[in-house]
Amino acid sequence: MRHCILADIHANFEALKAVLFDAQSESVDSYICLGDLVGYGGTPDKTIDLLQRIEPSLVVCGNHDRTMVDLQYRNPRGWHLHQQLEKFSLLWTHNQISLETRRYLQHLPEGPQQLVGLDAVQFVHGSPKRIDDYVLNQADAKRYLRNSLQWIFFFAHTHIAAIHSTDRKMPLIYPEPDFTYPLTRKNRYLINPGAVGQPRDLDPRASYAIFDQQESTVRIKRVDYNIKAAQDRIRAVELPKWHADRLAVGR
Numbered sequence: 001m002r003h004c005i006l007a008d009i010h011a012n013f014e015a016l017k018a019v020l021f022d023a024q025s026e027s028v029d030s031y032i033c034l035g036d037l038v039g040y041g042g043t044p045d046k047t048i049d050l051l052q053r054i055e056p057s058l059v060v061c062g063n064h065d066r067t068m069v070d071l072q073y074r075n076p077r078g079w080h081l082h083q084q085l086e087k088f089s090l091l092w093t094h095n096q097i098s099l100e101t102r103r104y105l106q107h108l109p110e111g112p113q114q115l116v117g118l119d120a121v122q123f124v125h126g127s128p129k130r131i132d133d134y135v136l137n138q139a140d141a142k143r144y145l146r147n148s149l150q151w152i153f154f155f156a157h158t159h160i161a162a163i164h165s166t167d168r169k170m171p172l173i174y175p176e177p178d179f180t181y182p183l184t185r186k187n188r189y190l191i192n193p194g195a196v197g198q199p200r201d202l203d204p205r206a207s208y209a210i211f212d213q214q215e216s217t218v219r220i221k222r223v224d225y226n227i228k229a230a231q232d233r234i235r236a237v238e239l240p241k242w243h244a245d246r247l248a249v250g251r
């Protein structure tokens with residue numbers, strides 16, 4: 001089985017479309033999404049509709065998705081963790097999305113989640129413990145890997161592709177696109193596929209991962225997409241200008 005791992009799509013329809021086109025050419029067998037379907041971008045309904053059409057094996061809830069549900073039920077948890085511009089786009093999204101999208105977001109399960117047939121592999125948005133924790137550096141990763149009973153956690157939220165592991169020689173790799181990294185059973189891993197809809201590693205191309213279960217490998221792919229169309233949409237609906245500008249520079 002070859003799994004396409006997607007994360008942090010953030011209502012960027014153009015980026016998701018390009019990534020799915022690329023993933024099809026890789027003949028992947030399943031799609032797994034690590035959350036943050038909405039927020040920042042200007043095309044929430046269309047993006048979620050496209051995601052549903054590929055029938056993912058699993059979609060976990062991201063912190064932006066959870067805030068959508070919280071806004072509906074006037075639940076304040078997590079709201080204070082969003083920055084001012086994020087709050088603006090979350091409120092806009094809340095007022096904009098269809099009933100169908102709202103229902104879809106409501107039913108997303110929070111991580112850690114796992115899939116039948118995929119032993120000791122779990123999928124989360126933030127960290128293995130919390131939806132809005134960042135795993136940014138080796139110290140963060142060590143905390144979760146040290147006593148973990150899992151082989152791999154796939155995580156998101158930082159918008160930066162990374163492979164953290166218990167391998168002492170290489171505890172952190174920022175993976176080269178298209179390079180196939182072997183995953184051994186003697187190490188444990190925390191792997192981030194990077195962001196589809198808003199990369200933050202100064203490479204503006206959409207990012208995703210292919211996890212080959214039989215071969216025990218992971219490969220990061222970067223995909224060009226129509227950034228201008230995504231920016232035009234954000235500007236047209238008068239979302240914060242920065243959310244459009246940052247797409248061109250990948251930050």
Ligand SMILES: [Fe+2]
Binds near residue numbers: 008010062064
């Ligand atoms: Fe995100």
